[in-house]
Amino acid sequence: MPELPEVETVRRGLAPVMEGVVIERAEINRPDLRWPFPLHMAERLTGQRVARLRRRSKYILADLSSGETLLIHLGMSGRMLISGDPLGTFAHTHPAAQKHDHVVLHMANGARITFNDPRRFGVMDLMPTDGADTHKLLAVLGPEPLGNDFHESLLVDAFKGRNTPVKSALLDQRIVAGLGNIYVCEALFRARISPKRKAGRIAAGRVAALVPIIRDVLQEAIAAGGSSLRDFRQADGELGYFQHSFDVYGREGAPCRTPDCTGTVARIVQSGRSSFYCPVCQR
DNA sequence: ATGGGGGCCTGCCGGC
DNA sequence: TGCCGGCAGGCCCCCA
Numbered sequence: 001m002p003e004l005p006e007v008e009t010v011r012r013g014l015a016p017v018m019e020g021v022v023i024e025r026a027e028i029n030r031p032d033l034r035w036p037f038p039l040h041m042a043e044r045l046t047g048q049r050v051a052r053l054r055r056r057s058k059y060i061l062a063d064l065s066s067g068e069t070l071l072i073h074l075g076m077s078g079r080m081l082i083s084g085d086p087l088g089t090f091a092h093t094h095p096a097a098q099k100h101d102h103v104v105l106h107m108a109n110g111a112r113i114t115f116n117d118p119r120r121f122g123v124m125d126l127m128p129t130d131g132a133d134t135h136k137l138l139a140v141l142g143p144e145p146l147g148n149d150f151h152e153s154l155l156v157d158a159f160k161g162r163n164t165p166v167k168s169a170l171l172d173q174r175i176v177a178g179l180g181n182i183y184v185c186e187a188l189f190r191a192r193i194s195p196k197r198k199a200g201r202i203a204a205g206r207v208a209a210l211v212p213i214i215r216d217v218l219q220e221a222i223a224a225g226g227s228s229l230r231d232f233r234q235a236d237g238e239l240g241y242f243q244h245s246f247d248v249y250g251r252e253g254a255p256c257r258t259p260d261c262t263g264t265v266a267r268i269v270q271s272g273r274s275s276f277y278c279p280v281c282q283r
Numbered sequence: 284a285t286g287g288g289g290g291c292c293t294g295c296c297g298g299c
Numbered sequence: 300t301g302c303c304g305g306c307a308g309g310c311c312c313c314c315a
């Protein structure tokens with residue numbers, strides 16, 4: 001579920017029940033996810049007020065009153081389930097514990113935040129809020145695609161001399177942080193660029209055109225996810241409804257949606273991951 | 284330095 | 300019914 005728009009949707013869902021609220025108890029049900037949890041994680045979370053929930057790329061950052069920040073990454077299969085919310089927006093009762101409920105935050109307002117992650121590619125860590133951007137996982141990240149630092153000349157420069165397929169370049173979080181497999185496929189479709197094209201061999205004008213396209217795709221997806229908060233309540237954590245707007249992702253064999261294009265969406269594998277594209281209009 | 288591939292995990296689905 | 304291969308929205312790390 002989690003590329004930038006999904007993580008932002010999760011953040012927006014969590015904020016009303018977490019911001020300004022004390023973590024009464026942190027229930028940690030295993031020692032690790034992808035990596036071991038930080039030392040004494042439960043103790044360092046207990047009694048802390050969540051001052052603010054932020055997002056950087058695909059990471060959720062919870063600034064705590066202790067001066068520490070809780071970093072959360074959902075990996076491939078991570079979910080944040082809200083229950084018992086006093087605002088009444090979500091299910092009021094707490095569901096029975098599920099398999100893979102690895103961390104449960106019991107909030108002072110009665111809400112319960114359950115981190116469930118079957119594949120355990122997720123991450124949780126704690127670090128000083130001051131200088132959080134120097135955390136190993138954050139320090140290497142490129143600009144936020146929806147921020148001012150992501151602009152045409154930056155992408156043109158980043159692509160210069162790169163011999164890697166543009167698909168890989170856009171997935172490279174050091175170039176721009178937050179895109180994943182789905183939104184790269186969708187952005188390349190809209191830009192009519194083949195995912196196989198080498199990044200360094202695309203005309204500067206076409207690279208520049210990718211910038212507003214990437215912003216549009218992400219913003220549309222956030223808008224779609226943002227209006228589907230019921231997905232949290234129902235705990236299925238699916239993609240809002242932007243999935244119905246996919247032009248190429250998951251549409252192998254279906255007709256290309258470009259007007260007057262006779263192509264059929266194809267699937268190829270690039271560095272072990274599926275790329276969906278139209279071989280006729282994406283060049 | 285850059286690019287490619289392996290590996291980390293579980294669950295689900297289709298084919299035999 | 301069961302087993303097996305393939306696939307899944309991510310990303311670190313190692314190797315050439």
